[in-house]
Amino acid sequence: MRLILLGPPGAGKGTQARRLVQRHGIVQLSTGDMLRAAVKVRTPIGRKAEAIMARGELVPDDVVVAIVSDRIDQADARRGFILDGFPRTVPQAEALERILAEKGLRLDGVVELQVDEGALLKRLASRIAEMTARGESVRPDDNAEALKTRLDVYRTQTAPLIAFYGKTGLLKSVDGMAPIDTVTAAIDRVLSPEIAVRGG
Numbered sequence: 001m002r003l004i005l006l007g008p009p010g011a012g013k014g015t016q017a018r019r020l021v022q023r024h025g026i027v028q029l030s031t032g033d034m035l036r037a038a039v040k041v042r043t044p045i046g047r048k049a050e051a052i053m054a055r056g057e058l059v060p061d062d063v064v065v066a067i068v069s070d071r072i073d074q075a076d077a078r079r080g081f082i083l084d085g086f087p088r089t090v091p092q093a094e095a096l097e098r099i100l101a102e103k104g105l106r107l108d109g110v111v112e113l114q115v116d117e118g119a120l121l122k123r124l125a126s127r128i129a130e131m132t133a134r135g136e137s138v139r140p141d142d143n144a145e146a147l148k149t150r151l152d153v154y155r156t157q158t159a160p161l162i163a164f165y166g167k168t169g170l171l172k173s174v175d176g177m178a179p180i181d182t183v184t185a186a187i188d189r190v191l192s193p194e195i196a197v198r199g200g
């Protein structure tokens with residue numbers, strides 16, 4: 001199964017992707033996680049991305065498209081994957097279509113998590129608390145100023161993907177305001193025809 005999880009910052013994409021990984025034995029491809037790993041070990045991409053990410057802006061399309069294309073080729077992605085945080089712009093979505101076509105693959109669904117903007121700051125505050133409790137360092141973009149930019153970027157550059165995938169018939173929208181388990185159950189429900197076709 002090959003899926004995209006779409007939603008604003010803090011909508012619960014990572015939370016739900018990790019559950020889908022456990023349920024379906026497929027991998028989570030989070031461009032945010034991959035970029036943070038590159039920042040941590042200071043690769044050329046990481047050094048380029050660091051300040052952009054801290055401001056809450058988007059890393060250039062060509063950089064993330066190349067990362068995703070390489071990652072899809074790895075052996076663990078053969079069974080399927082969940083794209084978490086990619087695509088984020090219409091040019092990224094168009095590039096993904098080309099990449100998948102070249103590799104003879106197709107998408108099974110695009111799940112949009114719908115969450116009120118007012119809830120997002122609260123969710124990020126709870127993530128800061130969770131990370132601090134685990135002794136992890138807080139993300140440099142988890143603050144009110146960067147969140148404002150991330151939301152503006154979502155509205156202007158990522159939200160148009162809802163219409164983009166609406167036209168393909170792949171889009172399924174789920175109420176992301178519900179408790180985490182309820183959201184997971186709703187995702188399972190909207191995906192059940194795809195799961196049935198693919199046998200798991």
Ligand code: AP5
Binds near residue numbers: 013035054086178
């Ligand atoms: P990325 O890491 O993708 O960040 P994001 O999209 O802003 O999303 P988050 O990770 O903040 O939130 P989430 O939706 O995964 O929510 P989570 O499950 O953690 O990207 C970071 C940056 O990298 C970007 O700003 C950009 O600079 C760059 N980047 C990445 N991809 C890129 C791309 N394709 N192109 C260009 N640049 C790119 O949940 C959040 C909190 O809420 C947690 O505490 C969780 O426990 C809680 N929670 C989750 N679900 C619920 C629920 N249903 N009810 C209550 N609480 C909940």
